Amino acid sequence: MPDRFDARLRRRVRTPRQKLVASVVTAAVVLGLGGYGFARLTQPENRSCAPGVARPAGSEECIGVNGTGHDFGAGDLRAVAETIRDENAGLKAGEYVTVAVLLPLTSTDSGMRAKVLHEVQGAYAYQRRANQESNGQRPTIRLVLANTGQGNAHWRTTVDQLVAMADGPDRLRAVSGIATSSTEMREAVTALTRARVAVVGTTITADDIANGPGRKPYPGLARVSPTNSDEAKALAHFGRVDAAKALLVQDTRSGDHYVDTLKAAFAASLAKAPLEPQEFTSAADSTQEGTTANTFRNITHLICDTRTETVFFAGRHTQLRQFINALGDRGCVDRAFTVLTGDEGSYLGADKKLDRNALRSRLTVRYASLAHPDAWKPAPGRTLPRTGGSAQAYADFAEDIAKAAPKNEPVALADGQAIIAYDAMATAVHAIRQATPEGSAYPSKEDVGTQWPQVKGSLRVQGASGWICLDNYGNPYNKAVPIVELAQDGTQRFVQMAWPEGNPPTDTCLPPKKG
Template sequence: MAARLWRWLREDVWEIRFRRYVALLLAAALVAAGVWGGLRLTREDRSCATGVTRPQGSNDCVGVSTTAYDFKQHRFTAAADAIDRENRRLKPGSYVTVALLLPFTTSAPASLNDTLHELQGAYLAQYQVNHEPTGEYPRVRLALANTGADGAHWQEVVDRLEEMTKGPERLRAVTGIGQSTDNNKKAVRELTHRGIPVVGSSITADDLANGQGGKDPFPGLARVAPTNTDEARALAAFAQVTARKALLVYDKPGDPYTRTLQTSLEKLLPGTLHQPQSFTPPADRTQDGTTANQFRQITQLLCDTPKSTDTVLFAGRHTQLRQFINQLGQRGCTDHRFTVLTGDEGSYLAGDTKLDRKALTRNLSVRYTALAHPDAWKGKTAATGGSTADAATLAELIRRAEQAPVGPIGPTALDDGQLIIAHDALQLAVKGLREATLNGRTAPSLADVVNEWALIKGKQRVNGASGWICLDVHGNPYDKAVPIVELKPSGGTRFVQTAWPERDPPADSCLPSA
């Protein structure tokens, strides 16, 4: 009896222990699975789409998309879908990839509009070159590259773009870039030093261009837009600025765009009577900050100048320009007439709802050098430098893009010139790609594409919708048409006149002077 009781107790204790071990093992497995699952979920949560992720510590979706991903911006959806349809239509081996580098996740309304219009313009050029009756190769596949709202994640995007040059995507050029900012400058420098050709669409800063002082800090960079210096020269030729009747207002400490614009405008003011007035905006120049208070004081100083002082040259970004205009509208000396002259950032105000349009009815005019304008080639124009026919070709393509098979691409707007200039930038990229392609091949080398920029001139020019694109040996456009545009009190803009950096349109040969 005792032996039987002992055996029963021993078996019962062993079973209890066994069950405890099993329970502990199960618990450990569940904990491990939970941790592993949590880690997996954490990693998966960083993904936005194929090729696009959120970097640690950021909610910005950064990377290179080759799908219909719209970066969670519904305004981009139709254009992104159109690009995806065109990309999927291409046969393997028939294309090379061109990346469109823009701030797709910016939150600034003006920058969002700019990005949308550049996206639409690039797609229209892609569709145009891929469907040309000549059947030229290579075809173009577009990828969308986002370095973040402020461009801070340019390094990882540049790394990915370099990978794409070595793989089946056959990336052969990057276009877009957008604004002349410090981060964009770093991205362009790194891309070009890795041998990747870049075509800037709307960058105008002189220090984001080659040829300054005979040096080429961005080997392989070509540009569609004139430099700030060329825009200022065109503006001077148009406005006949009198230094003794003008005053400069500038951003201090500035950024690549505002600093080089300031320098360019200062050259128009030798012997000025008035000391330049500076303002200090927030580091993020898309934000209002307290700069309006500084502009209120500057407008009071303007009221103290003689009435013969009638011109204000403004070297600043569009947010600060809008604040300045609004303050000028409230000035106490509305009997004192002023004309504000500025660079292409003025184009952002075409659709800015915060702009006080009534200010433009109070003895105030605002004119700027645009990158392009839909009315620039209508009616009587110069015999050279651009044509009505080239502009009309794009206008017809935009009309067709309202529905399939070209579109839809969403509502379009041309007043800010961004759609037009982005279209021409991709046209320039394709010109270089195809000229560098040997017969029977569809993927030129990166170096051969870079070498093409110095040869695109004369009869090899690109007849853009914004005007002729004839590049000098540094990749800068020579004597490019500069539309002078005025903001209208009733909304929108008014084309005033085409101006030229060389005072006159280029000769038919379109060969840059020495």
């Protein structure tokens, strides 16, 4: 017992030297941990996602510009982003310029996500053609993806980055995409064009995000899609609607340029309609369901009280789907109705919340599409227009999109988004190369946007969606408008080509004098 006690005592009693060593070690540990904690508190958090991309304060979205394969956290973009990375990696320094595709890449709305994917796929397909199958023309094209975030909320951050790239070694010479007619995108176009960066809109159709006689708020802006007014004119020429049996259903929410200008265009077409429009008010974020489904249930009762046969719908696709679902459950199911709307109808094919049974209740849904894979394909019993587009131009696109598809996975084409994005890239590349002086490797940023008035006649772009003949303000003249019907199984069926001017353009495709 004494021996064990002495042993324990010897282990617990420390010499002065041992105490000193223990104090030093303890202090070092405490100071080390404290220094680590202090550094964690004082050093900014690393919010980088990839080169050129970071998470803004208060947001978990990856915002910015990248061409090295980053998918912005959107897994469906991974394959095409990596393919773009590989194409960019093969370009020689000093021989390329950059084109950006500006889109809300991290949108959580299912319809917008499908649209974004198809647009990026279409843009890459033309990048590949420009670099690999254009007889060695220069400059070559580097493609980058630019994310504006959910609802385009972070457009300013990304646009500022793009403007800086135009003056730096990236040699940004055009921005494509601009896929929604929203206030945020109008501001983005304003900022880019004021900085003399050329912009080619893909699916912006609002009449007020455009230049025109006596006004050029967006110097350097071109568009490859018809305006809402042109869509409405094309629908009117196609439908020959009896205004006495037509009704307009419209969103009262203002500030949405697609809806506002579509309302105005439809109202002009229905000037002789006997009844006032039926109105609803969508949520501030029109991709949200809100309470409009209840409103549509009531509107369908009122429609049954009228002589209406054709309903013109001015609203976004979420509300369009709700309206169709309500019409499918209407009381007067014995009566036939046709719904006519703008290009937002292209989202319906992929909308899983659409009640397909509604389309079997004597209800026809047709919309003015921006492009369709069957519009320029030869088919039994159908004669293709002699002008305004060509089967060969579409066949070239079909070959390109097949070659560009990652892992040979087919690209969905029925919504027209890949086709129109391909044509926008074709238009951007056309202007870039036309603006490149003899003996120079690339054009100045200011010269690209000045090319639009010459994109007409024999210098038109042979688009897969139809001829792209621009007027002096960068707007397409008498652009082909495919009328598409949503079939009972949800597929998007091409019905007929329509034209804003009533007939296809002449061989020269030269816009008449305006104003």
